[in-house]
Amino acid sequence: MSQLRPELEKICEWIEPGSRVLDLGCGDGALLDWLQRNRQVTGYGVEIDQQNVLSCIKNNVNIIQADLEAGLTDFADASFDYVIMTQALQALHRPDKTLDEMLRVGRKSIVTFPNFGLWKCRLYLSIKGRMPVSKALPAPWYDTKNIHLCTVKDFEQFCEQRSMVISKRGIVDYEHQSSTLMKLWPNLFGEVALYQLDEKSQCD
Amino acid sequence: MSTTKTDSVGIVQPQTRHFEEPLLLECGKVIEQYDIVYETYGTLNKKADNAVLVCHALSADHHAAGYHSEADRKPGWWDICIGPGKAIDTNRFFVVSPCNLGHCNGSTGPRSINPKTSQAYGEDFPIVTVVDWVNYQKRLADTLGVSQWAAVAGGSLGGMQALQWAIQFPGMLRHSIVIASAPKLSAQNIAFNAVARQAIMSDPDFHEGRYYDHGTVPINGLKVARMLGHITYLSDDAMGDKFGRELKNEQLNYDYGVEFQVESYLRHQGESFASHFDANTYLLMTKALDYFDPASKEGGDLSAVFKKVQAKFFLASFTTDWRFSPERSKEIVSALTDANRDVSYIEFESNYGHDAFLVKNDDYLNAFSAYMQNIEVSK
Numbered sequence: 001m002s003q004l005r006p007e008l009e010k011i012c013e014w015i016e017p018g019s020r021v022l023d024l025g026c027g028d029g030a031l032l033d034w035l036q037r038n039r040q041v042t043g044y045g046v047e048i049d050q051q052n053v054l055s056c057i058k059n060n061v062n063i064i065q066a067d068l069e070a071g072l073t074d075f076a077d078a079s080f081d082y083v084i085m086t087q088a089l090q091a092l093h094r095p096d097k098t099l100d101e102m103l104r105v106g107r108k109s110i111v112t113f114p115n116f117g118l119w120k121c122r123l124y125l126s127i128k129g130r131m132p133v134s135k136a137l138p139a140p141w142y143d144t145k146n147i148h149l150c151t152v153k154d155f156e157q158f159c160e161q162r163s164m165v166i167s168k169r170g171i172v173d174y175e176h177q178s179s180t181l182m183k184l185w186p187n188l189f190g191e192v193a194l195y196q197l198d199e200k201s202q203c204d
Numbered sequence: 205m206s207t208t209k210t211d212s213v214g215i216v217q218p219q220t221r222h223f224e225e226p227l228l229l230e231c232g233k234v235i236e237q238y239d240i241v242y243e244t245y246g247t248l249n250k251k252a253d254n255a256v257l258v259c260h261a262l263s264a265d266h267h268a269a270g271y272h273s274e275a276d277r278k279p280g281w282w283d284i285c286i287g288p289g290k291a292i293d294t295n296r297f298f299v300v301s302p303c304n305l306g307h308c309n310g311s312t313g314p315r316s317i318n319p320k321t322s323q324a325y326g327e328d329f330p331i332v333t334v335v336d337w338v339n340y341q342k343r344l345a346d347t348l349g350v351s352q353w354a355a356v357a358g359g360s361l362g363g364m365q366a367l368q369w370a371i372q373f374p375g376m377l378r379h380s381i382v383i384a385s386a387p388k389l390s391a392q393n394i395a396f397n398a399v400a401r402q403a404i405m406s407d408p409d410f411h412e413g414r415y416y417d418h419g420t421v422p423i424n425g426l427k428v429a430r431m432l433g434h435i436t437y438l439s440d441d442a443m444g445d446k447f448g449r450e451l452k453n454e455q456l457n458y459d460y461g462v463e464f465q466v467e468s469y470l471r472h473q474g475e476s477f478a479s480h481f482d483a484n485t486y487l488l489m490t491k492a493l494d495y496f497d498p499a500s501k502e503g504g505d506l507s508a509v510f511k512k513v514q515a516k517f518f519l520a521s522f523t524t525d526w527r528f529s530p531e532r533s534k535e536i537v538s539a540l541t542d543a544n545r546d547v548s549y550i551e552f553e554s555n556y557g558h559d560a561f562l563v564k565n566d567d568y569l570n571a572f573s574a575y576m577q578n579i580e581v582s583k
Binding site: 050053057058064 | 534542544546548567571575577
């Protein structure tokens with residue numbers, strides 16, 4: 001797994017072999033490529049960037065060029081075992097709508113995002129009085145793709161309000177290591193948050 | 205011409221294959237015997253697993269790459285994609301490019317002599333469809349020793365053939381390359397074809413399709429048909445960029461002659477096309493487009509049709525193509541993903557409308573090349 005981004009390794013552990021997967025904002029297709037070769041997974045990547053699409057073609061990954069914001073209308077209800085979206089939630093105009101679409105199309109959904117509740121972000125804002133800029137969030141406020149940042153608490157509250165069932169959670173640092181501090185205070189010490197959501201609960 | 209260019213297949217020679225075995229057509233009629241003209245580029249390898257079938261669209265023919273003579277100014281219709289080092293790399297692939305049955309440039313068609321009457325077929329030439337073309341192409345493959353195509357590729361009506369191949373002979377191709385195409389024509393598209401046919405059939409020189417016997421050619425009708433088609437193949441922007449409201453002469457004449465450059469251009473396109481293309485073939489090709497609808501056999505359910513395909517698919521569309529818009533390609537993609545088939549789809553930025561699949565464009569050619577390079581063939 002050495003070639004995979006640390007956070008993708010965690011996701012690979014969650015995916016059951018032989019599943020059908022849709023990877024939204026799949027970049028160069030590395031995750032699907034790995035899953036195809038090691039977990040007998042089938043599926044498609046969705047990506048809008050032309051260079052990334054070309055990389056997917058080169059990597060022999062099924063790629064469908066499309067804009068996530070336009071919805072997943074080309075995919076039928078519950079037609080995938082997993083719909084995955086890594087590090088893209090915060091860059092969407094309507095993350096709530098995309099999450100709804102993910103839950104419609106997939107039996108399980110996996111999302112990851114940078115936790116804005118991290119103590120470093122809080123400290124940066126409270127001491128410097130300016131929007132945090134870091135290795136994970138390098139762009140200045142006016143030029144960032146990350147327009148809908150959220151914290152671990154925000155996301156979990158959102159899921160509860162929408163009756164979305166969180167079946168797995170991973171709170172890790174950028175190297176994908178967990179620690180006691182992260183386990184005790186995930187919203188303060190977690191750098192990256194990973195969630196698996198199951199189909200909406202029936203009682204809503 | 206530029207046969208000295210290293211990425212050209214150079215001077216090529218069409219070949220003719222005569223078929224004696226009658227071909228039962230979708231319309232129920234039979235063609236007793238027929239000729240198919242085709243070109244090949246590259247070399248068939250020992251295992252015969254590197255053959256690529258290239259299917260032409262409405263007005264093109266078997267001449268897909270290279271030149272026919274030193275004096276040729278223009279190469280074949282898909283020369284941007286076929287040649288050494290190009291997307292369909294002739295150093296790796298053996299390319300077969302036939303001229304479809306019903307055409308006027310060599311293969312048996314309405315202009316050919318009907319052996320039963322010793323006269324040109326004319327309107328007696330039966331309607332041929334995409335299904336029929338795939339059937340004769342299968343026979344051509346057999347005679348060439350190709351039991352499975354590495355890929356079948358085409359744009360527009362050619363893309364429909366690539367699609368139909370995967371449905372009709374699922375085990376006989378590994379990849380289907382469908383560019384700027386559609387799973388069936390829309391009402392608007394059929395309407396355009398109907399107008400084109402009316403233009404031809406209402407020409408006094410048409411004589412119910414028997415114009416060969418009358419020594420006439422419905423050239424005006426064919427011209428109008430082509431002019432109409434040409435408008436629909438270009439985008440509004442492309443026409444605007446190319447011509448704007450530029451005048452043919454320096455001032456307006458306030459008469460019905462050619463005032464604007466775009467008029468002059470369209471007339472030229474119509475005339476040059478009508479000078480070499482057969483009107484009956486044009487009618488046939490538009491009908492083949494109209495009738496194409498593989499999903500109709502499954503009650504309109506395209507994904508049910510795709511359940512039995514085995515080929516992997518590569519689909520592409522172009523942003524300004526309104527005759528075969530990206531939405532139409534997406535219908536195919538959606539049905540393929542529903543059927544859990546392998547498919548990649550790209551929508552390329554282009555200003556050239558439907559014609560974009562014939563125009564050089566780095567993103568398009570790079571992606572097409574990358575896809576083709578991953579197709580495994582033995583040495």
